Amino acid sequence: MKKLLFVLFLIAVLAGCKKSEPTAPTAPRGTLLSFEKVGTLTIEELNALDTEHDMRPLMEYTIDYYTVTYSSIYKGNPILLSGLIIVPQTSDSLSLLQYHHGTLLPESSIEGGIQNAPSKFKGEAPTKVKSFYEVRLLCCVAASHGYIVSAPDYAGLGVSDNVSHPYTMQQELAENSVDMILATKQFIQQQNLLYKDNLFITGWSEGAGVCLGTHKLIQEEYSQDLNLKASANYTGPYDYLQFVNYIFDNPNTGTKFLAIYNWACYALNEFYLGSRPYDQIWRYPVMNSMDAILAPSQKPVDIFQPFFLQMVQTGSDATMRNSILANCTNTGWVPDAPVFFYVGVADQIIPHQITVDTYNGFKSQGASTTLYEYPGNHFTAVFDYFFQMIQNVDSLDQLP
Amino acid sequence: MKKLLYIILAGCAVGLLNPFKTVAQVEPDFTLYRQLAGFYNPAMVSMAKHSILVSTTFSLNNKGMYMKNPQLYASASLRVKKLFGVLNFSYLYDPYSYFTQNYISAGYSTMFKIREHHWILLGARLSLAATYLEPDKLIGLASNPDYSGKKIMKIKPDMDLGIAYKFYDGTLAMGIKHLLSPTVNSEGLTFVTNPTAFFILAAYDIPAKSLTISPSLFISKTIRWAYQGTLSVSYKSYVTLGGTLVYPSMRTKGFLGTRVVKGLSIFIAYDSGILDEIRNGEIFLQYVNR
Numbered sequence: 021m022k023k024l025l026f027v028l029f030l031i032a033v034l035a036g037c038k039k040s041e042p043t044a045p046t047a048p049r050g051t052l053l054s055f056e057k058v059g060t061l062t063i064e065e066l067n068a069l070d071t072e073h074d075m076r077p078l079m080e081y082t083i084d085y086y087t088v089t090y091s092s093i094y095k096g097n098p099i100l101l102s103g104l105i106i107v108p109q110t111s112d113s114l115s116l117l118q119y120h121h122g123t124l125l126p127e128s129s130i131e132g133g134i135q136n137a138p139s140k141f142k143g144e145a146p147t148k149v150k151s152f153y154e155v156r157l158l159c160c161v162a163a164s165h166g167y168i169v170s171a172p173d174y175a176g177l178g179v180s181d182n183v184s185h186p187y188t189m190q191q192e193l194a195e196n197s198v199d200m201i202l203a204t205k206q207f208i209q210q211q212n213l214l215y216k217d218n219l220f221i222t223g224w225s226e227g228a229g230v231c232l233g234t235h236k237l238i239q240e241e242y243s244q245d246l247n248l249k250a251s252a253n254y255t256g257p258y259d260y261l262q263f264v265n266y267i268f269d270n271p272n273t274g275t276k277f278l279a280i281y282n283w284a285c286y287a288l289n290e291f292y293l294g295s296r297p298y299d300q301i302w303r304y305p306v307m308n309s310m311d312a313i314l315a316p317s318q319k320p321v322d323i324f325q326p327f328f329l330q331m332v333q334t335g336s337d338a339t340m341r342n343s344i345l346a347n348c349t350n351t352g353w354v355p356d357a358p359v360f361f362y363v364g365v366a367d368q369i370i371p372h373q374i375t376v377d378t379y380n381g382f383k384s385q386g387a388s389t390t391l392y393e394y395p396g397n398h399f400t401a402v403f404d405y406f407f408q409m410i411q412n413v414d415s416l417d418q419l420p
Numbered sequence: 421m422k423k424l425l426y427i428i429l430a431g432c433a434v435g436l437l438n439p440f441k442t443v444a445q446v447e448p449d450f451t452l453y454r455q456l457a458g459f460y461n462p463a464m465v466s467m468a469k470h471s472i473l474v475s476t477t478f479s480l481n482n483k484g485m486y487m488k489n490p491q492l493y494a495s496a497s498l499r500v501k502k503l504f505g506v507l508n509f510s511y512l513y514d515p516y517s518y519f520t521q522n523y524i525s526a527g528y529s530t531m532f533k534i535r536e537h538h539w540i541l542l543g544a545r546l547s548l549a550a551t552y553l554e555p556d557k558l559i560g561l562a563s564n565p566d567y568s569g570k571k572i573m574k575i576k577p578d579m580d581l582g583i584a585y586k587f588y589d590g591t592l593a594m595g596i597k598h599l600l601s602p603t604v605n606s607e608g609l610t611f612v613t614n615p616t617a618f619f620i621l622a623a624y625d626i627p628a629k630s631l632t633i634s635p636s637l638f639i640s641k642t643i644r645w646a647y648q649g650t651l652s653v654s655y656k657s658y659v660t661l662g663g664t665l666v667y668p669s670m671r672t673k674g675f676l677g678t679r680v681v682k683g684l685s686i687f688i689a690y691d692s693g694i695l696d697e698i699r700n701g702e703i704f705l706q707y708v709n710r
Contacts, residue, residue: 127695296559297517303615304643305449307669308696314668316644323643326610328560337560 044098045091049195050202052210053100055088059143060109066164069145069156073403078410079164081108087139090203092196094175094183095291102178103200104138104155104171105207106163113214115249115417117167118201120193120223120230121154123280124177126185126309134185138171139178154224158406165410168208168215172200174230184309187280187287188226188257190349194233197221198242201234220413221251224402225370228256232349232359232378239356249416250358254405255370255398257284258350258378261341264288266371267320268332274318277369282323286312292343301328350378358388360412364401365393447597447617448491448514450475451664451673451689452704453638453648458495458508460619460640461595462527462543463582465497465508466708472496473706480690480699491515497529505530508545518557519604519612522550527580541584541593549602550575551612558611566607576602578614589625594618617642630656644668660687670694675702683708 045053061069063079085106092101108114121138128135132150141155155171163169174196176185186192201219208215219238223231235251257263267281275281286309289296298306303325306312315323331337345351359382363375372393379391392408394401450456456475458465466473478490495510505528512523527545534540553572561567578600584593597617604612623636631653638648646669652662657679664673672694677687689702 293559299516300518300558300560303613305669307693307698310695311669314644326613327558330609331560336564338563339559 043100045100046098047091049091049093049098050199051091052203052206053089053091055086055105055207055210057084057086058141060084061143061160061164063164065143066156066160069143070161071146072153073157075157075161078161078407080166081110081164083108083160083163085141085143085160085163086207088203088207089179090199092175092199094180094186094192094196099175099180099183101175101180101196101199102137102139102173103203104141104159104173105204106159106169106171107211107213108163108166108168110166111214112166113216114166114168115216115218115220115413116170116201116204116208117162117220117222117413118170118172118197118204118234119154119159119162120197120221120227120234121171121174122223122225122227123187125313126176126181126187134177134181137173137177137181139173158224158402161406162410167220167413168204168213170200170204172197184290185287186291187309188229188260188263188284188347189287189291190229190233190257190260190347191237192291193230194237197230197234198237198246201238201246216417217247218417219246219248220417221248222253222409222413223256224254224405225256225398228253229258229349230256232256232258235355235357235359236349236353239353243356248357250360250413251355252360252362252409252412253375254362254402254409255364255367255372255375256349257370257374258348259374260347260349261344262374262377263370264332264344268329271320271324271329271333273320276318278318278320278323279313279315280369281320282312282315283309288343288347292346293339299325301325350381354385355382355387355389358390358416360390360392360409362392362401362405362408363394364396364398364404366395366397367401369398447640447642448477448493448512450477450493451675451691451700451702452687453621454623454634454636454650454652455677455687455704455706456493457593457621458497458543459493459510459512460597461582461584461593461621462508462545462580463529463541463584463595464593464621465495465506465527465529465543467499467506467529467531467541468497468708468710470496470498471706471708473704475702475704477700477702480701481697482699503528503530508543510545518555519551519553521612521614522552523578524548524550525580529582531586537588539586541582541586543580543582543584545580545582547578547580548575549578549614551602551604553604553606553611555606555611570606572604572606572611574602574604576600576604578602584621589627591621591623593621595621615642632657634662648673664691666691677704683710 062082089102125133127133141152159169159171221231231253238246238248361375361379363372382389394404475493492513497506497508499506508527510525514521525545525547529543531539531541551574555567580597582595598614618641620639626633634652636650640646647667650664654660660677662675673691675689679685684707687704692699
């Protein structure tokens with residue numbers, strides 16, 4: 021009997037164990053809490069890092085880069101988040117360009133994982149092809165071109181990697197994004213940098229969805245504080261219904277990118293559906309985001325419960341449908357500031373039609389919007405987007 | 421007899437620990453898969469004169485999306501000389517968020533000596549799967565008047581098969597569960613399916629003075645493949661300590677077992693996610709009369 025009591029006691033002790041979490045900040049959201057200079061890159065050094073593409077034509081200045089932490093919100097509660105700020109070495113008055121990165125898988129041991137969060141950049145040469153791909157080739161280059169560049173990690177990455185990342189949850193991530201902009205403005209003030217008070221935002225893939233969501237949030241709630249000049253969005257899931265229907269409408273069709281759609285469903289469940297029991301969605305145990313990403317099949321019909329698929333297809337699952345619609349950034353508003361869209365017509369991850377329809381929707385409502393279509397796919401059109409985006413932003417930045 | 425009564429009572433007590441909630445699984449995922457080898461493979465039930473075991477899983481820390489009641493598994497085996505094998509009777513209580521399954525099973529297992537220290541074991545099990553479905557507990561259907569208050573009870577047959585090869589201190593075994601894949605449909609919607617599942621066990625017990633070191637690998641294919649690698653150490657069969665790593669769900673498991681009195685053993689197990697904070701416990705009791 022003593023042994024039985026002992027084992028029950030052991031279980032009770034183990035049940036009490038809990039992973040440590042960073043202390044939640046008490047400062048108001050959007051407060052810069054710390055910054056640290058990590059390093060400096062000359063044009064030659066940056067050019068040497070950018071082995072995948074010739075970015076030299078855009079580089080003009082040596083850059084300094086800093087990791088920062090700031091206060092934000094997560095599921096309505098305070099959270100400490102991190103990001104990267106890159107500043108060109110020039111005495112000119114500068115504008116701020118915030119870059120929103122694309123999908124980083126929530127595991128540091130795999131390529132394209134969260135070890136590439138912007139705040140973890142140390143100026144090192146890439147050890148793998150995609151190491152800090154967006155930070156090196158896009159963020160640093162934009163800074164070297166003459167913009168103060170801020171790049172939020174988002175919740176679930178960087179200092180907040182103990183929490184679940186709200187993957188493609190565009191409204192939730194937009195809140196983090198706005199707080200990063202507010203924190204960056206404090207950084208600019210503390211560093212006595214000359215600031216034009218022009219704000220541009222851009223992003224790729226998941227980051228494009230966040231970017232458009234941030235545009236909407238700034239217009240609706242921060243227009244007095246932030247002088248947003250334009251947003252530049254490269255292939256994001258703006259119309260979330262169209263995005264998820266890409267798999268739900270074709271459940272018997274295999275897609276090698278089902279993993280990211282499944283992760284998006286996991287996040288949708290956690291952040292919008294109120295954590296519906298997993299057995300009401302999936303046919304296999306999904307305890308964390310990696311379980312969702314490591315989907316056992318490329319066919320939706322193999323991983324989702326048949327009744328769940330049927331209800332989503334018929335629209336009879338009203339809660340699910342309303343949650344999806346609530347995560348759309350293409351409806352319910354008309355942008356005041358210019359919106360640029362960029363997309364590869366052969367995009368194999370986020371259907372190209374989502375960008376086209378979003379563009380047409382805004383255009384028909386009188387928004388100032390421009391669409392650029394390229395022959396490449398989700399990845400190969402990235403430099404077409406980036407060079408065009410810099411050109412678009414430069415032209416607006418030079419306006420009086 | 422008192423010991424048997426004690427085990428049954430203890431098992432019932434554990435199963436009724438309602439404050440605990442357990443992780444829902446398409447197939448019960450017992451940490452103590454070697455002790456519960458007969459659950460996954462009817463050839464691997466105890467070949468003792470008679471034996472009885474009770475096991476339960478429960479949650480220690482959970483997210484809302486994984487809440488459910490504890491699973492309970494009980495099994496009794498009896499060697500019958502006239503039948504040249506073992507009869508096994510088992511019961512599984514397996515509740516989910518919108519349905520509960522009760523599996524009542526009867527099986528037969530036998531073993532053939534193919535040469536000294538080499539044995540082949542065969543087993544088959546027939547089950548009745550009683551599924552109690554409550555569609556109005558599905559959040560997606562909560563506002564659908566067609567399902568309001570609706571309860572559905574379906575009883576379907578099912579079958580498991582198993583084979584194992586034992587040599588010296590090693591074991592290779594393969595079990596197939598849910599050959600008939602019982603399914604529950606209603607109003608054109610498919611609510612529950614027990615997909616056919618495969619289980620492979622490879623284990624070896626290496627004697628080293630007073631210790632026995634036992635590496636093992638357990639591979640399962642339900643909806644997806646899962647791999648569990650375990651290393652355990654036993655001291656004179658009195659105490660057993662082991663650890664397991666699970667891929668791809670990235671969980672670590674640990675267990676501790678002891679022989680309370682002759683023939684009676686108790687194990688506790690604990691599993692924890694590397695990528696999440698979900699933690700579960702398991703208690704296993706077994707009495708074996710050789």
